[in-house]
Amino acid sequence: MTDDQSTLPFDTTGIVPPSAVEHAPVTAAPAVAELPRIRWAGIVWGALLAAVAAVALVFAVVPDRRADVRALLLDLDPSTLNPGAVVGYVILAVGVALLLIGGAAVARRATSRG
Known part of the structure; x- marks a missing residue:
């Protein structure tokens, strides 16, 4: 096979060379720079889970x-188990x-705000 023969049929009519592309200014x-947002829900829930883990430990x-x-x-x-206790635990x-x-x-x- 020679260099001028292509292995696949490929249409090059819509290809733009890189030098012809206009770049944005x-x-x-x-x-x-703005500071990243503090995810307070993650901090609060993480503290709760850490406390539960400490008690379990x-x-x-x-x-x-x-x-x-x-x-x-x-x-x-x-x-x-008293049904009132179950309701109380759920409410708690x-x-x-x-x-x-x-x-x-x-x-x-x-x-x-601050």
Whole structure:
């Protein structure tokens, strides 16, 4: 095969050589770069998860506490669980979630104004 024979049929009519392309004018960068946004929800939820992990670590490391948690988990029985307690735990969990969301919103608003 010679150099003037192409291996694939290729139409070169719409190809523009790189020297013929017009480039956009270069503009100067802004004098002051904006600081990145602080993700307060991530900070608040991360702090909550770190606190839960610390409490779990304390329960896992101390043998007396580990035995207490084991006994508590073995004594759980759905027939002895009061429906009012379940409703109370759900309300408590929703309240904690709302408190964290509100705290993150307050922190975000405080930093956006200040």
